[in-house]
Amino acid sequence: MAAGAPRIFVSHLAGVPVFDPVGDQVGRVSDLVAMLRVGRRPPRLLGMVVEVLSRRRVFVPMTRITGVESGQVITTGVVNMRRFEQRPTERLVLGELLDRRVTLVESGEEVTVLDIAIQQLPARRDWEIDKVFVRRGKGGALRRKGEALTVEWSAVTGFSLEEHGQGAESLVATFEKLRPADLANALHHLSPKRRAEVAAALDDDRLADVLEELPEDDQVEILGKLKEERAADVLEAMDPDDAADLLNELPEEEKERLLTLMRPDDAADVRRLMSYEERTAGGLMTTEPIVLRPDATVADALARVRQQDLSPALAAQVYVCRPPDETPTGKYLGTVHFQRLLRDPPFTLVSSLVDSDLPPLGPDTPLPAVTSYFAAYNLVAAPVVDESGSLLGAVTVDDVLDHLLPDDWRETEFHEEGVRGG
Template sequence: MGGELIYAFRVMRLPLLDAGGAEIGKIEDLVVVPGRTGQPPRVTGFVASSQRRRIFVNAARIAELDADGVRLRSWDIDLNPFKPRPGETLIGKQVIDQQVGSGERVSDIGLIEKTDGRTTRWEVAKVRLASRHTLRRRPSYRLVEWTEVARLFAANTAMEAEAARLRDMHPSDVAHIVRTMPIAQRRQLAESMDDERLADVLEELPENEQLRLIEGLDLDRLIGVLEEMEYDDLADLLGEMPRQQRAAILEAMDDDEAEVVTRLLSYEESTAGGMMTPELVILGPGSTVAEALAEIRHPDWTPSIASQIFVTQAPFKPPTGKHLGVVFMQRLLREPPGMELRHCIAENVPTVAPDIDDRAVFEEFASYDMLAIAVVDEAGRLLGAVSVDDVVDRMLGAGWRLRHRRQDRAVGEVVGGS
């Protein structure tokens, strides 16, 4: 449908299809964000109803949009409830039927499909306006350029618009862009991001820059952001804070989360304990292959953590009961759904103690080709795991992100000139 106008009202009546073409929901609305100066608003995603929930489907996950429906690139779908964010506009709910000038209302939005060979996006191109006259039964219509009614898609502030535009980019790319901004603009952008998104971006920045970025946030907002961070990244950040500020944050956090972070802070930075994360997929030996596969399907798990199930005795939250071993995802795919994990545990899989130095951890990864390695205390309890991405970060050294300044500038020039 490239080059042709696609009308939003028509899209909002289409089914949502999985990669095989089976219907899994209905499209209800389209989410757009304003473009940069002179650029048209673009569609960042679709609101759909699926399994009695209103969910958000990122535009980057759409393989095809045609008369048959909106088809996904894959079979998996994120069922987290849709929540509108600052800077976003819902075409159906907020734009269609809005009054424009005197006597005209928006009746539809014309989108155009753009592709660069690798990705496809949809931009607002035209707006159809309807007007009624006292002497006519039917309304008359006219099609105008989006620029004539640009205010329909405007965000409340420039930074809200920027936060919305960056929302579907990888956090690492957003971090590169953030670092090109003056500190005042960085903080304005941070205030415009939701907690989860800001946490993702913080995790991609060096700790000293994280501290500067969150400096202007009040305690309640700061706690909301920090609680969205991965535990190991959060511990690294808190470790760089002044003692009084760190104590105030730990006091304000949820008791269970504060306990986890305090335990991580007790380990030296250059040890396995200082690198590990306690957020793992942990099940008991009596759990089944089907239950394990259901657990690792959760979209929040990183690939390195979701590659294996840690099997322990109860309790199943670090520090756990006795660590029994791991079951790798490949084994799960080969066994019947009802088989218990006790029969799938891999043999001769190494573990490390929390106090061994990071060099020894690197050698274990190199020797056994692991994606994550268990950290076990003297009593045999599972404390957490070191993942391969943590190892890569540590091996590159604390200054590796700073060495991307040239790349940051290049990204900033592209963004600024787009």
């Protein structure tokens, strides 16, 4: 960048795509790395943490950055693909500096850091933290309390101190548009302290989605730091099969306490799933597939399929059953695939379209047989039916894949061998 280049606020860089000189995407910005300096000198920006396509986080020095503009970052094309490891003298700008309570040097007043600006030094390739955007009062970024102002780095103090009870509203707002899996990856790389603070700032539904994407150790750690009533609310917001898997990782006494705090209907679903062996169709299934009565129409089915909170696998087909139409249902009649729904008039009854030739899975079907079943019939979801012919739930392909991969597949993805090179 040329001398006099405009300053850039780091919140605008989170998730921004990183390209090489020929226009191929390398990855996305996950964080920025700075080194605090003695006195009130502005910290030097060392580089960016970039999440590449394999979800590995690598370090790209600022000397390899040739452009930061128009919602994208351009590199020289030379990227060391070894895993990023934070050094003791380094600070993650998004993960550690936002939401801190710092002090205005002139007045001694405490303020909250909402954002940080960086700027390239004139006639050089070095970058520094330039300004700090803060808010007066005790409100976080989302509470809108107190006056907001931009000050020089030297005008505040307190960044080098360990802070207890640091908020997370600004960091959460910065990561608002990330998919749950990407936010889970970002959360995993924070310190346990920051991880707990960010989890506390997320709403129940968002935290539930993120927990489903985290390794089991992180799930247990985060759930254990929530108040029990909040933990029960989050478990209710999770898919029942994921909630059952998480509860099975907890001590028996804690598991029962949380189940008692959950809504009876939600707790009943989870208890039912926990009664099956983990690596069986019953242990893999969700209890919330799309269930329709025989007199429902194609229009009714398509309206259910359009529900935004459904996963693509669950939306791929509907299950036609006699009342009651909540699992465990009345007699299971068959499945109607999404493509078939698109081919028939809206007024057509789903009972006339069912595929009854496809044999359902039993709840005790072992994982190898479930896998073969999916492969043989080219399915993304499959019904699970008990001996009496009632639909118990549905197994989706993502749950099958989770159990086919090594138990530590998320950890392997997050913790690949190697150290950061310069």
